[in-house]
Amino acid sequence: MTRPTSRDVAGAAGVSQATVSLVLGDKWRGRVSERTAALVREAAADLGYRPNLAARNLRLGSTRTALLVVPALTNEFFARVYTGAARVAAEHGFGVVLYPSPDGTGPARDPFASARAALDGVIASSMAAAALDAIGGDDLPLVMLDSDPAAPGPAAHVNLDMPDGVRQTAHHLLDFGHRDFLHLASAVDTWTFHIRARALAELLDTTARLRTVRSALTVDAARTAMESALADPATRPTAVVCDDDILAAGACKAARRLGLRIPEDLSVTGIDDLALATAVEPELTTVRLPAEHVGEQGMRALLTVLDGSPWTAPDLPVELVVRGSTGPAPTP
Structure with a gap:
Protein backbone atom coordinates (compact mmCIF):
# COMPACT_ATOMS: atom_id res chain seq x y z
CA MET A 1 0.00 0.00 0.00
CA THR A 2 1.37 3.43 -1.00
CA ARG A 3 2.07 5.74 1.92
CA PRO A 4 -0.13 8.89 1.78
CA THR A 5 1.64 12.19 1.14
CA SER A 6 0.95 15.78 2.07
CA ARG A 7 -0.32 16.24 -1.51
CA ASP A 8 -2.95 13.54 -0.85
CA VAL A 9 -4.01 15.33 2.34
CA ALA A 10 -4.20 18.64 0.49
CA GLY A 11 -6.40 17.09 -2.21
CA ALA A 12 -8.71 15.45 0.31
CA ALA A 13 -9.11 18.67 2.32
CA GLY A 14 -9.34 20.93 -0.73
CA VAL A 15 -6.40 23.10 0.32
CA SER A 16 -2.80 23.74 -0.74
CA GLN A 17 0.19 21.70 0.44
CA ALA A 18 1.47 24.84 2.14
CA THR A 19 -1.69 24.94 4.23
CA VAL A 20 -1.23 21.28 5.16
CA SER A 21 2.32 22.06 6.32
CA LEU A 22 1.12 24.98 8.42
CA VAL A 23 -1.63 22.97 10.10
CA LEU A 24 0.33 19.77 10.76
CA GLY A 25 3.36 21.82 11.84
CA ASP A 26 1.09 23.60 14.36
CA LYS A 27 1.85 27.01 12.83
CA TRP A 28 -1.59 27.76 11.41
CA ARG A 29 -2.98 30.14 14.04
CA GLY A 30 -3.56 33.59 12.61
CA ARG A 31 -2.88 32.30 9.10
CA VAL A 32 -5.53 29.59 8.58
CA SER A 33 -9.10 29.44 9.89
CA GLU A 34 -10.01 26.96 12.58
CA ARG A 35 -12.48 25.32 10.17
CA THR A 36 -9.74 24.77 7.57
CA ALA A 37 -7.34 23.45 10.19
CA ALA A 38 -9.99 20.97 11.33
CA LEU A 39 -10.53 19.82 7.73
CA VAL A 40 -6.80 19.23 7.27
CA ARG A 41 -6.49 17.25 10.49
CA GLU A 42 -9.55 15.18 9.63
CA ALA A 43 -8.22 14.40 6.14
CA ALA A 44 -4.82 13.42 7.56
CA ALA A 45 -6.46 11.13 10.11
CA ASP A 46 -8.71 9.49 7.49
CA LEU A 47 -5.77 8.83 5.18
CA GLY A 48 -3.47 7.66 8.00
CA TYR A 49 -0.94 10.33 7.04
CA ARG A 50 2.17 10.77 9.20
CA PRO A 51 4.58 13.65 8.49
CA ASN A 52 8.16 12.79 7.54
CA LEU A 53 9.90 14.09 10.66
CA ALA A 54 13.37 13.45 9.30
CA ALA A 55 12.72 15.66 6.26
CA ARG A 56 11.04 18.29 8.43
CA ASN A 57 14.01 18.38 10.78
CA LEU A 58 16.39 18.85 7.87
CA ARG A 59 14.35 21.79 6.61
CA LEU A 60 14.27 23.38 10.04
CA ASP A 161 28.19 20.10 45.56
CA MET A 162 31.02 17.62 45.96
CA PRO A 163 33.05 19.72 48.44
CA ASP A 164 30.06 19.69 50.79
CA GLY A 165 29.78 15.91 50.47
CA VAL A 166 33.42 15.53 51.46
CA ARG A 167 32.93 17.94 54.36
CA GLN A 168 29.90 15.99 55.61
CA THR A 169 31.98 12.81 55.51
CA ALA A 170 34.98 14.32 57.30
CA HIS A 171 32.88 15.91 60.05
CA HIS A 172 31.08 12.59 60.60
CA LEU A 173 34.40 10.81 61.09
CA LEU A 174 35.90 13.59 63.21
CA ASP A 175 32.86 13.44 65.48
CA PHE A 176 33.64 9.75 65.95
CA GLY A 177 37.10 10.70 67.18
CA HIS A 178 39.11 9.81 64.07
CA ARG A 179 42.32 11.77 63.64
CA ASP A 180 44.32 9.51 61.30
CA PHE A 181 42.87 9.51 57.78
CA LEU A 182 43.75 7.89 54.47
CA HIS A 183 42.28 9.23 51.24
CA LEU A 184 41.85 6.42 48.70
CA ALA A 185 41.79 8.68 45.64
CA SER A 186 40.85 7.92 42.06
CA ALA A 187 43.80 7.88 39.67
CA VAL A 188 41.60 9.50 36.99
CA ASP A 189 42.93 13.00 36.33
CA THR A 190 39.74 15.06 36.30
CA TRP A 191 38.29 18.10 38.07
CA THR A 192 35.66 16.26 40.08
CA PHE A 193 38.29 14.19 41.87
CA HIS A 194 40.63 17.15 42.28
CA ILE A 195 38.03 19.15 44.20
CA ARG A 196 37.28 16.18 46.48
CA ALA A 197 40.96 15.94 47.39
CA ARG A 198 41.24 19.67 47.92
CA ALA A 199 38.15 19.86 50.14
CA LEU A 200 39.39 16.98 52.30
CA ALA A 201 42.91 18.37 52.64
CA GLU A 202 41.67 21.84 53.56
CA LEU A 203 39.30 20.53 56.21
CA LEU A 204 41.79 18.17 57.85
CA ASP A 205 44.78 20.49 57.54
CA THR A 206 44.92 21.40 61.25
CA THR A 207 42.68 18.75 62.79
CA ALA A 208 44.02 15.37 61.64
CA ARG A 209 46.73 13.49 59.77
CA LEU A 210 46.02 12.74 56.11
CA ARG A 211 47.77 10.41 53.70
CA THR A 212 46.75 9.80 50.08
CA VAL A 213 46.90 6.59 48.04
CA ARG A 214 45.74 6.50 44.41
CA SER A 215 44.03 3.66 42.61
CA ALA A 216 42.40 2.82 39.31
CA LEU A 217 38.60 2.71 39.53
CA THR A 218 38.22 -1.02 40.05
CA VAL A 219 37.61 -3.14 43.14
CA ASP A 220 40.74 -5.23 42.55
CA ALA A 221 43.02 -2.22 42.06
CA ALA A 222 41.63 -0.60 45.21
CA ARG A 223 42.08 -3.82 47.20
CA THR A 224 45.71 -4.13 46.09
CA ALA A 225 46.48 -0.49 46.91
CA MET A 226 44.86 -0.75 50.33
CA GLU A 227 46.56 -4.02 51.27
CA SER A 228 49.88 -2.18 50.92
CA ALA A 229 48.61 0.94 52.72
CA LEU A 230 47.23 -1.01 55.68
CA ALA A 231 50.02 -3.57 56.04
CA ASP A 232 52.10 -1.69 58.63
CA PRO A 233 50.23 -1.27 61.95
CA ALA A 234 52.49 1.67 62.83
CA THR A 235 51.20 3.78 59.92
CA ARG A 236 47.71 2.34 59.66
CA PRO A 237 44.89 4.93 59.56
CA THR A 238 41.66 4.57 61.51
CA ALA A 239 39.47 5.96 58.71
CA VAL A 240 39.57 5.61 54.91
CA VAL A 241 37.74 8.19 52.77
CA CYS A 242 37.24 6.80 49.26
CA ASP A 243 36.47 8.76 46.09
CA ASP A 244 33.64 6.40 45.20
CA ASP A 245 31.83 3.24 46.29
CA ILE A 246 33.83 0.95 44.00
CA LEU A 247 37.08 2.01 45.67
CA ALA A 248 35.40 1.64 49.07
CA ALA A 249 34.44 -1.95 48.25
CA GLY A 250 38.08 -2.68 47.46
CA ALA A 251 39.15 -1.08 50.72
CA CYS A 252 36.73 -3.28 52.66
CA LYS A 253 38.08 -6.41 50.95
CA ALA A 254 41.65 -5.43 51.81
CA ALA A 255 40.72 -4.86 55.45
CA ARG A 256 39.10 -8.27 55.74
CA ARG A 257 42.10 -9.99 54.14
CA LEU A 258 44.32 -8.35 56.75
CA GLY A 259 42.03 -9.45 59.58
CA LEU A 260 40.73 -5.96 60.33
CA ARG A 261 37.15 -5.45 61.47
CA ILE A 262 34.93 -2.75 59.98
CA PRO A 263 34.16 -0.42 61.69
CA GLU A 264 35.79 -1.54 64.97
CA ASP A 265 39.35 -1.34 63.57
CA LEU A 266 38.79 0.75 60.45
CA SER A 267 35.99 3.03 59.24
CA VAL A 268 35.41 3.22 55.48
CA THR A 269 33.33 5.72 53.46
CA GLY A 270 32.42 6.05 49.79
CA ILE A 271 30.75 8.42 47.36
CA ASP A 272 27.84 7.72 44.94
CA ASP A 273 25.48 5.45 46.92
CA LEU A 274 25.41 2.77 44.24
CA ALA A 275 23.54 -0.51 44.77
CA LEU A 276 26.96 -1.84 45.78
CA ALA A 277 26.81 0.26 48.94
CA THR A 278 24.11 -1.94 50.48
CA ALA A 279 25.48 -5.18 48.99
CA VAL A 280 28.65 -5.14 51.10
CA GLU A 281 28.69 -6.12 54.77
CA PRO A 282 28.61 -4.01 56.81
CA GLU A 283 26.69 -1.65 54.55
CA LEU A 284 28.64 1.37 53.36
CA THR A 285 28.46 4.88 54.73
CA THR A 286 28.52 6.99 51.57
CA VAL A 287 27.60 10.31 49.98
CA ARG A 288 24.42 9.94 47.96
CA LEU A 289 24.66 11.66 44.57
CA PRO A 290 21.37 12.42 42.76
CA ASP A 307 16.33 28.39 23.25
CA GLY A 308 18.89 31.21 23.30
CA SER A 309 18.77 31.81 27.05
CA PRO A 310 21.59 31.67 29.62
CA TRP A 311 21.60 28.78 32.09
CA THR A 312 22.15 29.46 35.76
CA ALA A 313 21.47 27.05 38.60
CA PRO A 314 23.05 26.26 41.99
CA ASP A 315 25.08 23.10 42.49
CA LEU A 316 22.92 20.07 43.21
CA PRO A 317 22.95 19.14 46.92
CA VAL A 318 24.36 15.82 48.10
CA GLU A 319 23.69 13.86 51.28
CA LEU A 320 25.79 11.66 53.56
CA VAL A 321 24.02 8.36 54.23
CA VAL A 322 25.35 6.83 57.44
CA ARG A 323 25.45 3.03 57.60
CA GLY A 324 27.45 0.35 59.36
CA SER A 325 30.93 0.88 57.86
CA THR A 326 31.75 3.81 60.15
CA GLY A 327 32.06 3.96 63.92
CA PRO A 328 34.16 5.34 66.78
CA ALA A 329 37.90 5.48 66.30
CA PRO A 330 39.64 2.49 67.91
CA THR A 331 41.43 3.09 71.18
CA PRO A 332 45.22 3.13 70.67
Whole structure:
Protein backbone atom coordinates (compact mmCIF):
# COMPACT_ATOMS: atom_id res chain seq x y z
CA MET A 1 0.00 0.00 0.00
CA THR A 2 1.37 3.43 -1.00
CA ARG A 3 2.07 5.74 1.92
CA PRO A 4 -0.13 8.89 1.78
CA THR A 5 1.64 12.19 1.14
CA SER A 6 0.95 15.78 2.07
CA ARG A 7 -0.32 16.24 -1.51
CA ASP A 8 -2.95 13.54 -0.85
CA VAL A 9 -4.01 15.33 2.34
CA ALA A 10 -4.20 18.64 0.49
CA GLY A 11 -6.40 17.09 -2.21
CA ALA A 12 -8.71 15.45 0.31
CA ALA A 13 -9.11 18.67 2.32
CA GLY A 14 -9.34 20.93 -0.73
CA VAL A 15 -6.40 23.10 0.32
CA SER A 16 -2.80 23.74 -0.74
CA GLN A 17 0.19 21.70 0.44
CA ALA A 18 1.47 24.84 2.14
CA THR A 19 -1.69 24.94 4.23
CA VAL A 20 -1.23 21.28 5.16
CA SER A 21 2.32 22.06 6.32
CA LEU A 22 1.12 24.98 8.42
CA VAL A 23 -1.63 22.97 10.10
CA LEU A 24 0.33 19.77 10.76
CA GLY A 25 3.36 21.82 11.84
CA ASP A 26 1.09 23.60 14.36
CA LYS A 27 1.85 27.01 12.83
CA TRP A 28 -1.59 27.76 11.41
CA ARG A 29 -2.98 30.14 14.04
CA GLY A 30 -3.56 33.59 12.61
CA ARG A 31 -2.88 32.30 9.10
CA VAL A 32 -5.53 29.59 8.58
CA SER A 33 -9.10 29.44 9.89
CA GLU A 34 -10.01 26.96 12.58
CA ARG A 35 -12.48 25.32 10.17
CA THR A 36 -9.74 24.77 7.57
CA ALA A 37 -7.34 23.45 10.19
CA ALA A 38 -9.99 20.97 11.33
CA LEU A 39 -10.53 19.82 7.73
CA VAL A 40 -6.80 19.23 7.27
CA ARG A 41 -6.49 17.25 10.49
CA GLU A 42 -9.55 15.18 9.63
CA ALA A 43 -8.22 14.40 6.14
CA ALA A 44 -4.82 13.42 7.56
CA ALA A 45 -6.46 11.13 10.11
CA ASP A 46 -8.71 9.49 7.49
CA LEU A 47 -5.77 8.83 5.18
CA GLY A 48 -3.47 7.66 8.00
CA TYR A 49 -0.94 10.33 7.04
CA ARG A 50 2.17 10.77 9.20
CA PRO A 51 4.58 13.65 8.49
CA ASN A 52 8.16 12.79 7.54
CA LEU A 53 9.90 14.09 10.66
CA ALA A 54 13.37 13.45 9.30
CA ALA A 55 12.72 15.66 6.26
CA ARG A 56 11.04 18.29 8.43
CA ASN A 57 14.01 18.38 10.78
CA LEU A 58 16.39 18.85 7.87
CA ARG A 59 14.35 21.79 6.61
CA LEU A 60 14.27 23.38 10.04
CA GLY A 61 17.97 22.75 10.70
CA SER A 62 17.20 20.72 13.84
CA THR A 63 17.39 17.02 14.58
CA ARG A 64 15.95 17.24 18.12
CA THR A 65 18.74 14.92 19.17
CA ALA A 66 21.23 15.35 22.02
CA LEU A 67 24.41 13.38 22.57
CA LEU A 68 25.25 12.21 26.10
CA VAL A 69 28.97 11.48 26.51
CA VAL A 70 29.82 9.24 29.48
CA PRO A 71 32.82 7.10 30.48
CA ALA A 72 30.95 3.78 30.44
CA LEU A 73 27.45 2.44 30.97
CA THR A 74 28.82 -0.37 33.12
CA ASN A 75 28.92 2.27 35.87
CA GLU A 76 25.50 2.47 37.50
CA PHE A 77 25.86 6.21 38.15
CA PHE A 78 26.04 7.09 34.45
CA ALA A 79 23.19 4.76 33.57
CA ARG A 80 21.06 6.77 36.01
CA VAL A 81 22.30 10.05 34.50
CA TYR A 82 21.05 8.81 31.12
CA THR A 83 17.67 7.89 32.62
CA GLY A 84 17.20 11.43 33.90
CA ALA A 85 18.34 13.07 30.67
CA ALA A 86 16.14 10.84 28.51
CA ARG A 87 13.10 11.54 30.69
CA VAL A 88 13.35 15.32 30.25
CA ALA A 89 14.27 14.96 26.57
CA ALA A 90 11.15 12.88 25.88
CA GLU A 91 8.97 15.53 27.50
CA HIS A 92 10.25 18.02 24.90
CA GLY A 93 10.23 15.75 21.84
CA PHE A 94 13.97 15.14 21.93
CA GLY A 95 15.97 11.92 21.79
CA VAL A 96 19.24 11.18 23.58
CA VAL A 97 22.04 9.22 21.90
CA LEU A 98 24.65 7.65 24.19
CA TYR A 99 28.35 7.84 23.47
CA PRO A 100 30.18 5.61 25.98
CA SER A 101 33.87 4.86 25.99
CA PRO A 102 34.62 1.15 25.38
CA ASP A 103 37.15 0.96 28.22
CA GLY A 104 35.61 3.61 30.44
CA THR A 105 38.51 6.04 30.15
CA GLY A 106 39.33 6.90 26.53
CA PRO A 107 37.16 8.09 23.64
CA ALA A 108 35.11 5.77 21.46
CA ARG A 109 35.21 5.97 17.66
CA ASP A 110 33.18 8.88 16.31
CA PRO A 111 29.75 7.44 15.31
CA PHE A 112 28.80 10.50 13.24
CA ALA A 113 29.98 11.54 9.80
CA SER A 114 29.04 15.06 10.81
CA ALA A 115 28.11 15.89 14.38
CA ARG A 116 26.75 19.25 13.29
CA ALA A 117 24.25 17.57 10.93
CA ALA A 118 23.28 14.76 13.30
CA LEU A 119 22.99 16.59 16.63
CA ASP A 120 21.53 19.69 18.24
CA GLY A 121 23.86 19.65 21.24
CA VAL A 122 26.11 17.65 23.56
CA ILE A 123 25.97 16.83 27.27
CA ALA A 124 29.26 15.44 28.55
CA SER A 125 30.67 14.13 31.81
CA SER A 126 34.02 15.63 32.74
CA MET A 127 35.30 12.06 33.11
CA ALA A 128 34.78 11.54 29.37
CA ALA A 129 35.89 14.96 28.14
CA ALA A 130 38.61 13.42 25.95
CA ALA A 131 35.89 11.91 23.77
CA LEU A 132 34.77 15.39 22.68
CA ASP A 133 37.82 15.68 20.42
CA ALA A 134 36.67 12.68 18.41
CA ILE A 135 33.13 13.94 17.90
CA GLY A 136 34.17 16.98 15.90
CA GLY A 137 31.23 19.12 17.00
CA ASP A 138 33.16 22.16 18.22
CA ASP A 139 30.37 24.51 17.17
CA LEU A 140 27.63 22.54 18.95
CA PRO A 141 26.19 23.78 22.25
CA LEU A 142 27.97 21.90 25.04
CA VAL A 143 26.78 21.26 28.60
CA MET A 144 29.43 19.85 30.93
CA LEU A 145 28.52 17.70 33.94
CA ASP A 146 30.60 17.76 37.12
CA SER A 147 33.31 19.96 35.65
CA ASP A 148 35.24 23.15 36.36
CA PRO A 149 32.72 26.02 36.12
CA ALA A 150 35.55 28.45 35.38
CA ALA A 151 36.69 26.53 32.30
CA PRO A 152 36.02 28.36 29.01
CA GLY A 153 34.07 26.72 26.20
CA PRO A 154 30.92 25.04 27.52
CA ALA A 155 27.64 26.89 27.17
CA ALA A 156 26.53 25.64 30.59
CA HIS A 157 27.70 23.62 33.60
CA VAL A 158 25.74 21.27 35.85
CA ASN A 159 27.61 20.42 39.04
CA LEU A 160 27.13 18.53 42.27
CA ASP A 161 28.19 20.10 45.56
CA MET A 162 31.02 17.62 45.96
CA PRO A 163 33.05 19.72 48.44
CA ASP A 164 30.06 19.69 50.79
CA GLY A 165 29.78 15.91 50.47
CA VAL A 166 33.42 15.53 51.46
CA ARG A 167 32.93 17.94 54.36
CA GLN A 168 29.90 15.99 55.61
CA THR A 169 31.98 12.81 55.51
CA ALA A 170 34.98 14.32 57.30
CA HIS A 171 32.88 15.91 60.05
CA HIS A 172 31.08 12.59 60.60
CA LEU A 173 34.40 10.81 61.09
CA LEU A 174 35.90 13.59 63.21
CA ASP A 175 32.86 13.44 65.48
CA PHE A 176 33.64 9.75 65.95
CA GLY A 177 37.10 10.70 67.18
CA HIS A 178 39.11 9.81 64.07
CA ARG A 179 42.32 11.77 63.64
CA ASP A 180 44.32 9.51 61.30
CA PHE A 181 42.87 9.51 57.78
CA LEU A 182 43.75 7.89 54.47
CA HIS A 183 42.28 9.23 51.24
CA LEU A 184 41.85 6.42 48.70
CA ALA A 185 41.79 8.68 45.64
CA SER A 186 40.85 7.92 42.06
CA ALA A 187 43.80 7.88 39.67
CA VAL A 188 41.60 9.50 36.99
CA ASP A 189 42.93 13.00 36.33
CA THR A 190 39.74 15.06 36.30
CA TRP A 191 38.29 18.10 38.07
CA THR A 192 35.66 16.26 40.08
CA PHE A 193 38.29 14.19 41.87
CA HIS A 194 40.63 17.15 42.28
CA ILE A 195 38.03 19.15 44.20
CA ARG A 196 37.28 16.18 46.48
CA ALA A 197 40.96 15.94 47.39
CA ARG A 198 41.24 19.67 47.92
CA ALA A 199 38.15 19.86 50.14
CA LEU A 200 39.39 16.98 52.30
CA ALA A 201 42.91 18.37 52.64
CA GLU A 202 41.67 21.84 53.56
CA LEU A 203 39.30 20.53 56.21
CA LEU A 204 41.79 18.17 57.85
CA ASP A 205 44.78 20.49 57.54
CA THR A 206 44.92 21.40 61.25
CA THR A 207 42.68 18.75 62.79
CA ALA A 208 44.02 15.37 61.64
CA ARG A 209 46.73 13.49 59.77
CA LEU A 210 46.02 12.74 56.11
CA ARG A 211 47.77 10.41 53.70
CA THR A 212 46.75 9.80 50.08
CA VAL A 213 46.90 6.59 48.04
CA ARG A 214 45.74 6.50 44.41
CA SER A 215 44.03 3.66 42.61
CA ALA A 216 42.40 2.82 39.31
CA LEU A 217 38.60 2.71 39.53
CA THR A 218 38.22 -1.02 40.05
CA VAL A 219 37.61 -3.14 43.14
CA ASP A 220 40.74 -5.23 42.55
CA ALA A 221 43.02 -2.22 42.06
CA ALA A 222 41.63 -0.60 45.21
CA ARG A 223 42.08 -3.82 47.20
CA THR A 224 45.71 -4.13 46.09
CA ALA A 225 46.48 -0.49 46.91
CA MET A 226 44.86 -0.75 50.33
CA GLU A 227 46.56 -4.02 51.27
CA SER A 228 49.88 -2.18 50.92
CA ALA A 229 48.61 0.94 52.72
CA LEU A 230 47.23 -1.01 55.68
CA ALA A 231 50.02 -3.57 56.04
CA ASP A 232 52.10 -1.69 58.63
CA PRO A 233 50.23 -1.27 61.95
CA ALA A 234 52.49 1.67 62.83
CA THR A 235 51.20 3.78 59.92
CA ARG A 236 47.71 2.34 59.66
CA PRO A 237 44.89 4.93 59.56
CA THR A 238 41.66 4.57 61.51
CA ALA A 239 39.47 5.96 58.71
CA VAL A 240 39.57 5.61 54.91
CA VAL A 241 37.74 8.19 52.77
CA CYS A 242 37.24 6.80 49.26
CA ASP A 243 36.47 8.76 46.09
CA ASP A 244 33.64 6.40 45.20
CA ASP A 245 31.83 3.24 46.29
CA ILE A 246 33.83 0.95 44.00
CA LEU A 247 37.08 2.01 45.67
CA ALA A 248 35.40 1.64 49.07
CA ALA A 249 34.44 -1.95 48.25
CA GLY A 250 38.08 -2.68 47.46
CA ALA A 251 39.15 -1.08 50.72
CA CYS A 252 36.73 -3.28 52.66
CA LYS A 253 38.08 -6.41 50.95
CA ALA A 254 41.65 -5.43 51.81
CA ALA A 255 40.72 -4.86 55.45
CA ARG A 256 39.10 -8.27 55.74
CA ARG A 257 42.10 -9.99 54.14
CA LEU A 258 44.32 -8.35 56.75
CA GLY A 259 42.03 -9.45 59.58
CA LEU A 260 40.73 -5.96 60.33
CA ARG A 261 37.15 -5.45 61.47
CA ILE A 262 34.93 -2.75 59.98
CA PRO A 263 34.16 -0.42 61.69
CA GLU A 264 35.79 -1.54 64.97
CA ASP A 265 39.35 -1.34 63.57
CA LEU A 266 38.79 0.75 60.45
CA SER A 267 35.99 3.03 59.24
CA VAL A 268 35.41 3.22 55.48
CA THR A 269 33.33 5.72 53.46
CA GLY A 270 32.42 6.05 49.79
CA ILE A 271 30.75 8.42 47.36
CA ASP A 272 27.84 7.72 44.94
CA ASP A 273 25.48 5.45 46.92
CA LEU A 274 25.41 2.77 44.24
CA ALA A 275 23.54 -0.51 44.77
CA LEU A 276 26.96 -1.84 45.78
CA ALA A 277 26.81 0.26 48.94
CA THR A 278 24.11 -1.94 50.48
CA ALA A 279 25.48 -5.18 48.99
CA VAL A 280 28.65 -5.14 51.10
CA GLU A 281 28.69 -6.12 54.77
CA PRO A 282 28.61 -4.01 56.81
CA GLU A 283 26.69 -1.65 54.55
CA LEU A 284 28.64 1.37 53.36
CA THR A 285 28.46 4.88 54.73
CA THR A 286 28.52 6.99 51.57
CA VAL A 287 27.60 10.31 49.98
CA ARG A 288 24.42 9.94 47.96
CA LEU A 289 24.66 11.66 44.57
CA PRO A 290 21.37 12.42 42.76
CA ALA A 291 22.45 10.93 39.44
CA GLU A 292 19.07 11.15 37.72
CA HIS A 293 18.77 14.80 38.72
CA VAL A 294 22.19 15.40 37.14
CA GLY A 295 20.86 14.01 33.85
CA GLU A 296 17.64 15.98 34.14
CA GLN A 297 19.48 19.23 34.84
CA GLY A 298 21.92 18.54 32.02
CA MET A 299 19.08 18.18 29.51
CA ARG A 300 17.22 21.22 30.87
CA ALA A 301 20.41 23.26 30.59
CA LEU A 302 20.86 22.18 26.95
CA LEU A 303 17.24 23.01 26.10
CA THR A 304 17.66 26.42 27.72
CA VAL A 305 20.81 27.12 25.72
CA LEU A 306 19.15 25.96 22.47
CA ASP A 307 16.33 28.39 23.25
CA GLY A 308 18.89 31.21 23.30
CA SER A 309 18.77 31.81 27.05
CA PRO A 310 21.59 31.67 29.62
CA TRP A 311 21.60 28.78 32.09
CA THR A 312 22.15 29.46 35.76
CA ALA A 313 21.47 27.05 38.60
CA PRO A 314 23.05 26.26 41.99
CA ASP A 315 25.08 23.10 42.49
CA LEU A 316 22.92 20.07 43.21
CA PRO A 317 22.95 19.14 46.92
CA VAL A 318 24.36 15.82 48.10
CA GLU A 319 23.69 13.86 51.28
CA LEU A 320 25.79 11.66 53.56
CA VAL A 321 24.02 8.36 54.23
CA VAL A 322 25.35 6.83 57.44
CA ARG A 323 25.45 3.03 57.60
CA GLY A 324 27.45 0.35 59.36
CA SER A 325 30.93 0.88 57.86
CA THR A 326 31.75 3.81 60.15
CA GLY A 327 32.06 3.96 63.92
CA PRO A 328 34.16 5.34 66.78
CA ALA A 329 37.90 5.48 66.30
CA PRO A 330 39.64 2.49 67.91
CA THR A 331 41.43 3.09 71.18
CA PRO A 332 45.22 3.13 70.67
